[in-house]
Amino acid sequence: MPTKTTLEIFIRHQRQSRPGSGDYLQLIVDMAEAGKRVAAQVNQAALTGALGSSGQINVHGESVQKLDEAANETFVGMMERGGLLAGMASEEMENAYSVTAEGSGPYLLVFDPVDGSSNIDVNVSIGTIFSIYRRTEKGGRVCESEFMQRGWEQLCAGYITYGSSTMLVYTAGDGVHGFTLDTYSGDFILTHENIRMPAAGEIYSANEANRERWSAPVRDYIDHLRRGGAGRKYTGRYIGSLVADFHRNLLKGGVFLYPADSSAPQGKLRLLYEAGPLAFIAEQAGGKASTGDERILDLKPETLHQRVPLIIGSAEDVDLAERFQSTGGRRAATPEAAVI
Ligand code: AHG
Ligand code: MN
Ligand code: MN
Numbered sequence: 001m002p003t004k005t006t007l008e009i010f011i012r013h014q015r016q017s018r019p020g021s022g023d024y025l026q027l028i029v030d031m032a033e034a035g036k037r038v039a040a041q042v043n044q045a046a047l048t049g050a051l052g053s054s055g056q057i058n059v060h061g062e063s064v065q066k067l068d069e070a071a072n073e074t075f076v077g078m079m080e081r082g083g084l085l086a087g088m089a090s091e092e093m094e095n096a097y098s099v100t101a102e103g104s105g106p107y108l109l110v111f112d113p114v115d116g117s118s119n120i121d122v123n124v125s126i127g128t129i130f131s132i133y134r135r136t137e138k139g140g141r142v143c144e145s146e147f148m149q150r151g152w153e154q155l156c157a158g159y160i161t162y163g164s165s166t167m168l169v170y171t172a173g174d175g176v177h178g179f180t181l182d183t184y185s186g187d188f189i190l191t192h193e194n195i196r197m198p199a200a201g202e203i204y205s206a207n208e209a210n211r212e213r214w215s216a217p218v219r220d221y222i223d224h225l226r227r228g229g230a231g232r233k234y235t236g237r238y239i240g241s242l243v244a245d246f247h248r249n250l251l252k253g254g255v256f257l258y259p260a261d262s263s264a265p266q267g268k269l270r271l272l273y274e275a276g277p278l279a280f281i282a283e284q285a286g287g288k289a290s291t292g293d294e295r296i297l298d299l300k301p302e303t304l305h306q307r308v309p310l311i312i313g314s315a316e317d318v319d320l321a322e323r324f325q326s327t328g329g330r331r332a333a334t335p336e337a338a339v340i
Helices: 007-017 025-048 066-082 117-122 208-213 216-226 242-252 271-284 315-327 335-339
Strands: 053-057 063-065 085-090 107-115 126-134 156-162 166-171 176-182 187-192 203-205 255-258 288-290 310-313
Touching (some): 007 025, 007 176, 007 187, 025 066, 025 107, 025 166, 053 066, 063 066, 063 117, 066 126, 085 271, 107 271, 117 126, 126 271, 166 187, 166 242, 166 271, 203 216, 203 242, 208 216, 216 255, 216 315, 242 255, 242 271, 242 310, 271 310, 288 315, 310 315
Parallel strands (some): 085 107, 203 255
Antiparallel strands (some): 053 063, 107 126, 156 166, 166 176, 176 187, 288 310
């Protein structure tokens, strides 16, 4: 039986092989520790009365679930003690959070404590999405402008899925690696080293209830996939938890879309702590992430909770979606058409 590589050992080797990589990799280990705590909160929620709404409405006008709040408190409480973070930004906190008045570390954490909140009460996979940046000021209280960095400036990004198993997947710019929580030992064990996303998928993932509000290029693209126009038979899968839909496509290939629509001109998903981290992971695994017009990692956020249209997954699928977008739809059906 091969010896099991824990996350701590893997990260230690990564740091040794990348001298000067800084101690931000330690933050992956710290997020994993907090993630174990949240995994237990998720698994016990029905037994501890932690299901359902907290009665609060967040900055997005969405009902805050009790678990959103509990997970947010767990990550903030555990991550601020490590001495590496100057500040944090969370989907569940309206403003940037300065770890101490002086600012105690060189890094910034952005995160979505529970992604897929609508699935909490029905026992469907949910997750946490996070990303680490270097702060731009030398010290003092963290200000919101320090978080306005482009996705390609991320130092590392990851997610934790609370599903049939609890997994942590991360990249620090040297490939994408997946770890599965061994609930007996309490260790995250390396189970998916150097994940590569298939160049083309056979799965598309979108909330088709929004179809009438999509633009023509998006409708035409989905119809093209459904009709086998990409030369492959596609099936539809939509979990309603971005992190779970993304994780499936990362391993099996496929494309996820949450496009702009007539009622949400910037789409629904947030750039800083949903699209950005997953875009970094997608590209590191050989995939792509786009608004349909622009590379997600090139976008400079203007506000903490800025929304962005998102098309993310296998490179060929995202390329085709961009061709539909740039040629206004049908004419992109054959790649040659797009060249015109
Ligand atoms: P969150 O629970 O953090 O608000 O994220 C929910 C997001 C994302 O996880 C998912 O893909 C999307 O909302 C689903 O939205 P619809 O229910 O509108 O399809
Ligand atoms: Mn989310
Ligand atoms: Mn969330």
